[in-house]
Structures are given as C-alpha cells and as structure tokens.
Amino acid sequence: MDNAAIADNFSLLSKLMDIHGENSFKTKNYSIAAFNIEKLPMQLKDTPREKLFSIKGIGQSTGEKVIEMLDTGHLEILNEYIQNTPPGVIEMLNIKGIGPKKIHTIWKEMEVESLGELLYACNENRLTLYKGFGQKTQQNVQEAIEFYFSNQGHFLYAQLDAIFPQVDGYLKKLFGIGKVHVTGAYRRQALTIEEMEFAVAASPEEVKPKFNTAQPPELLEENEVSLLYKLKNGLKLRLYCTTGSLAQLLFDTSGSNEFLEAFYIQYPAITYSDNAAGDDAAVFEEAGIPFIPACLRETAAILQDAKANTLPVLIQSGDVRSIIHSHSNWSDGSNTIEEMAMECIRRGMEYLVISDHSQTASYANGLKEDRIREQHRYVDELNDKLKPFRIFKSVESDILNDGSLDYPDRVLQTFDLVIASVHSNLKMPEEKAMKRVLAAIENPYTSILGHPTGRLLLSRNGYPLDHKKIIEACAANHVVIELNAHPRRLDIDWKWISYAIEKGVLISINPDAHALDGYDDIKYGVLAAQKGGLTKVNNLSSFSLKQFEEFLAETRKKKFG
Secondary structure (H helix, E strand, O other): OOHHHHHHHHHHHHHHHHHOOOOHHHHHHHHHHHHHHHHOOOOHHHOOHHHHOOOOOOOHHHHHHHHHHHHHOOOHHHHHHHHOOOHHHHHHHHOOOOOHHHHHHHHHHOOOOOHHHHHHHHHOOOHHHOOOOOHHHHHHHHHHHHHHHHOOOOEEHHHHHHHHHHHHHHHHHHHOHHHEEEEHHHHOOOOEEOEEEEEEOOOHHHHHHHHOOOOOOEEEEEOOOEEEEEOOOOOEEEEEEOOOOHHHHHHHOOOOHHHHHHHHHHOOOOOOOOOOOOOOHHHHHHHOOOOOOHHHOOOOHHHHHHHOOOOOOOOOHHHOOEEEEEOOOOOOOOOOHHHHHHHHHHOOOOEEEEEEEEOOOHHHOOEOHHHHHHHHHHHHHHHHHHOOOEEEEEEEEEOOOOOOOOOOHHHHOOOOEEEEEOOOOOOOOHHHHHHHHHHHHHOOOOOEEOOOOOOEOOOEOOOOOOHHHHHHHHHHOOOEEEEEOOOOOOEOOHHHHHHHHHOOOOEEEEOOEOOHHHHHHHHHHHHHHHHOOOOHHHEHHHOOHHHHHHHHHHHHHHHHO
C-alpha cells in the first residue's frame, strides 16, 4: 500500500468520524496525518517500522494504524465506520458544498440517507429549516447534486425531457426531418432512462462522419445496427441505423421484448412498408388493428385490447382540472395560498386542494391545531374573494407507526379531505408496512392514499407492499390512490393502475407542489398514467368543481352514513 492509499484511508476515516459526530480532536489528528503522509518524499512501505513514529504528523496511534495497513492492506476501524454508515451518506462526500459537519446534520437531524432524498428535500425547500443551511447553500447543494447525477448515466424522464428538443433538433438538422425519429425507452415514456435512442434512415458509415466535429462525443460502442455515443453532459445517445425500412426499425425499437415477441407470432407476414410520415403507423394498419401508442407497448395483453377495439382513450395534461396535494408557506412550501390559487386560476384550473404537512412533520413546519384553525379562517376569506374558484381545506397527514393519522378525529373532521402518507421510518418489512398502511386506509377520515410506497426513483426503493391487497382495501374503504406526479416519485407505479381501474378505485394525479412551478409536474404524472392506461374518467383531479364537490359529499355519506 503506497502513501496515497494510506492518506486516502486516513482522510476518509476523519470525514466519517465527523459525520458520526465523534470527538473533533481525534478526527483532526487523522486529517493532519493524511495531509502529512501525502506530502512525504519517501514511501512509508520502504521506511523501517521503528522510524515511522518519528515522522512529523505520525504519533503512536496513527503509526500503529499505518503498520496495520502496511501489513494487512486495510484499516479495521475504517471498515467499521463504513459498515455503520449508509452508502448514500458516504456518497454525499462527492458533492461540492457539503462537508462532513453538514452531512452529519443531513443524516442525523433530517434523517436523509441518500443523494436522491437530499435533492428531493432541496426541491421541497427543507434544508433552510436547519442551522447552517441558508437559501443560497440549498441552491448550491441542489445544483451540485444535479450535476453529479448527470454524470452517473441514469436519468429521470423529466431530466431528458428538458434536453430532448435540443438533441432532436440537432439530429434532424444533420439527417433531415423525415429521417430521424425518437424511439426506445424515451418514446415508451419510461420513468427512468439510461440511453436516449433514435432511429435514423442512414447507414453507420454515413452517420459517423457527422459527429467528427471539433469536440466529438465519445463513441462507446459500434455494431452493424447501432452506434452508442456519450455526450459531454453524460447522456448516452444510441442511434439505430438503417438503409431499409425506417418503419420496421422504429417499430422494432419501440416495444418491450414481451410485446414484440407476441406481435411477431400473431402477425408474421407484416411487410413493414414505410408510410408517408416515416413512422410505424403503417405496421398497425397492415395488421388491421388500431395504432397502439408506444407508451402502451409493454405487455402482450395490449394486443388483445387492440383487436377488440378497446384501447383506452388516454388521459392528457389538458384533462387535469385541479391541483390536488400542494404545500404552501404555512408548512414547507415557498408561496402563499393566495399565490397558489391565483396560479391555478391563471392555468385555467377550477379548484385547489391545499394540503400542508401535519404536526408530526416538524422537519416541514407541520401544522399544530391552532395553526390549522388560523389557516381555515384564511381559506374562508380567500374563497369569498376568489369566487367561483374554490380552495378546499386538506392536510397531508403523516401515517404514524401504528397506522393512525396525525390528529384526533375532532380535528380530522374539520378538513374537506385528508391525504394520508408515510414520511418516517420507511425501512419496514412488508408485514409492518402492510399493517401500517392498511390501518390508515381503514381510517374513515382518509380520502387519498398519498405516494403509496414512498419511493424516490434512482434513489430510494419504496417499502414493500402487496399492491393488490392495498388496492382492494382502498376499494372497500372508498379511498383514492395518488399518482404523485413529482418526477422522482411517480408513485403509485403505472403497472398497478389497470388493477385499480378494474376494482373501481380512482387514481388522482397530484403534483405534490411546493412552489408554483411544481404545477408543471402534472405533465410527468400524466405521462406515467398513460402507461397504465388511465383515462380522465378514472382520474380524480380531472373532475370539475361540481363533480368534485359531489364526490366528496357521496364519499362522506358512504363512510359516515
């Protein structure tokens, strides 16, 4: 083991001890040792053992650890700290602007254990609630994490959606508008994406010279049918090339393996002729079935729906008529309720459901009972002022460990509706998670089950649930299931939407907005919902104001008689 490796171990040990809140004198000693060892003119492995302890910055304790590393190749105390620290917390050391002391606060006080969770906390404006984290620091941390993620090769759909027009426009400029079509995971509206894929009507030999620019992207892979490039922003760009049928190439790269295999078996004689638009609509015309949107090309079962002419009329962003689940500056949001209502009106929405955090969510400035009464008076004043627009009184109530909600019944009954969500103690086995969530669903005051699994895409797996039992319980208790539209959540997963529809359970596409631009996330909730075949009839946030009021009245009657 050379000096650089020994110094790195001491440096990491010092940082991990700081993160754990250990004695600052000890941690500083290891930091100093790392600095001095890195500057040594000779290698410690070539130094007689008895002389190690006389080297500047290496005392008895440090010297013994140097010998341990030289003899064994590792440092046991460092291994212990690594084992006792969540990997996501260690990964935070890669982010510019947050040192060990701040990471200690993030982990121990905020209870955040991954970069994805930390980014989500920045989006929700939560860091500013803690000592040492001002608005500027929060913004810098957010930008640093986003930059870090962009170089890891995995992207949320929303991240690629932001740069898609630039990439698409550039390729069409190179090869011609009719000769380039987006395909693959992005065309299927996958929630997370590793490669942006395009079908190009050109051979690889024609494509490659087009990228021989002053700063060419890195060519990672080349074969007979595709080229894989890595762009400067970390995005992998795969170009499928053909001098034959563009329609066939586009079709072959737009569906899942399950969908394509079933299609090939059922329609073996398709000729894959191109149509005037150069897309793959002609494939479905020749098969004699309606066009299946790429977002639905995941399972073989969709082919039966097409044959029976029962494909759903998919929900569109314009079908959403309200903002349900939003946070104001009464808890951890950035805007006043009036500002949020006015933005709804500007966007043509008919009503707003304000749902600030409940009292247990101290990290989010959750509402105590006295503040609930104040907020309700304020909402009444705004409703008089903004008629016919209406603001509904709601709360995002924490589901506590035993499954109870965060207020007594006398408080819960003052709300127009209650969104029940799990925010703490997320590391649960399925038995515990099911007991906890089912108890909340069975509470008669629960109107909507918020982000059912608590997942954060690319960052945190949700707690395990038996989704069928959860959906069946929601059906029995007249509870709506949220599709949280935040691009890092998109929870409930689209795969369970069809079962919810089958059981008569409404989905509600909700932005979980903490600022006015959070309303834009409705788009990503809709795209995810489309994959599950959701129609506007089955989406609560598509209800008109009159329909919504009737829904609340009917549901209350079913629950309370």
